[in-house]
Amino acid sequence: MSLAPLQLPDYREKSPEVAARFQKIKTRPVVLSVRDLQKTFETKDGSHVAFQPMSLDVHRREFICIIGPSGCGKSTFIRIVAGLEDSSGGAILIDGKPVSGPGPDRGMVFQGYTLFPWRTVRQNVMFGLEMRGKEHSVADVEARQWLDMVGLGKFEGSYPHELSGGMKQRVAIARALANEPRILLMDEPFGALDALTRCKMQTYLLQIWKKVEVTILFITHDLDEACFLADRIIVMGANPGRVLEVIENPIPRPRTTEQLLSPEFIALKHRLDELIHAPTETDEDRLPMIKLTEAGDEVE
């Protein structure tokens, strides 16, 4: 059986409705503005460029995915935006005002589980509210509401270790959102989950994003995830870390899992694949041909 190459549409082609939506997004105010941000690590043998100067404007309620292979500096980038690491140059502006250091205006969901194990689920969500000086009774009520929104109201009294990985990340999202951040930074938040749970979590996230006034900057290395979630996809390359292309995602919203098999989706994914998996195989990718056992030639 031979496979005929798929006839894929151009990944830049958008329906008029989608094009209009992008037009509308661009008219919205810029929430996060990154200006010539760059990062260089000083190491023993000279300096190593994490990523070259990059600029980015994120509009209100936009969902941006940054995708790239490991070592492209995407995680470093989001950590700098969150204020957890210093940049080597450039500026980060939230609503036009420069920021430095971490703050509640930039909520963050990490890849690892960072719920406080000594606090119950509800107390975890209350943490940020307490830090901002909200009264206990107010924080308590608000935390419940946020938990209800992520569908975990029943688990408010549980400790994090009693939850599954996906539930932990939902609590982490609720905890970050409870602070009503201007932008939600997500650093491969579903990377540690199994494929099925990850798929569910993506759907949950889109539902939450629809209900809550929040802008999202999402880091991933999963092509499907980026195509499924994002408005705009920023593709980064490694060595040195840099932006390869910014793609406006032509897949209409609301997104459904059926779209994963649509020609538009596959075309977009194909393009990302081209960008991320470099066109030629390097010598490193090819294993040396060493035969240690008498292997037959049944396997091609």
Place this chain on the structure above:
Amino acid sequence: MGLRDRLGLRHELPPRRRFVLTVCSFLLPLAAWALVSYVPWIWHPLVRVTDPGGVDYYVPGMAVERDVFAQEAANAVKQGLRPPLGYRVNPVYLPPPHKVAVAFVTAFTTPPRLPSEPWLLESFGRSIRTIFWGFVISSIVGVPLGILCGTYRFFARLQEPFIEFFRYLPAPAFGALCVAILGIDDAPKVAIIVIGTFFQQVLIIANTVRKVDPALIEAAETLGARGWRLMTGVVVPAAIADIYTDMRILLGWAWTYLIVAEVFGTMSGITFFIVLQGRYLHYENVYAAIGMIGVIGLTTDMILAWLATVLFPWKRRRSSARRRGAPRVNPPAAAPQPGTGEPTLLEFPGPGAATVDATVNPLRSEA
């Protein structure tokens, strides 16, 4: 089920077998002791004389070595005299279990020989008081300092090199100084326990605090926590359960220092009792007193372990998560309630943590 299955590398044991093994761990040494005590041909190197016979220097009740006794008996027979009679016994320093068991009770009820000598209960009271104050004084300074050193590099650099040096100075070496400065009563004893505990405490707690997951601190920062609140709201609660375990281990070490400390100045407490009973050749009382220290230590530790399950409910995961086939997600109703967690012998927070550390040489172990 074969032996291979029974031992099962790292397998969880069923509760019943765990209990049986726990009992056995005490019964086995006891059985060995009983064997040596009650079965005459295993050891019993002496002969207790019941009838001196023709040996003129033997008196009833005296214990002589077996070969000497045999020789004297042979001599007596050779000279046509009556051979001495006797039965085999163990040396006086190895009393049989039943005598020690009786002493466990009588040691408390027997009045001291001299009015100036303490009752056993008084001795214990004094020892426990000494340990308590030594440990409290050390902890009041040591715990906050340890947390500070573990959190801020500044304090760690400022304190730890000297503490690291001081830690190697054996606490009893300061005995003479403590007596000179603090007099001969309980103060120098408390001071020696403080010296023995404090320096280890700072380093161990600093190390524990340093092990707090930095991701938790970062998460707190992105939620708006800063400075002091980051410390009280994240660093301390994240480390507190492990600090508690450290304290349990340190308390065990303090007991070791106690026995040394009580020798300085006027000998006091349980050490005084033991030395005194040894001098009177009441070795069963010596064993009883030593055993009592073990009982007090183990009981305290078990109570503290149980208390930990109440104080730190989020740390109870280890025993439940390991159980095979346990559901990962418990609805809140099925969540363990505080106080019902089973306190098992030294198994909190995880097998190994307390058991292993507590058994290393307390005088020289590293954090």
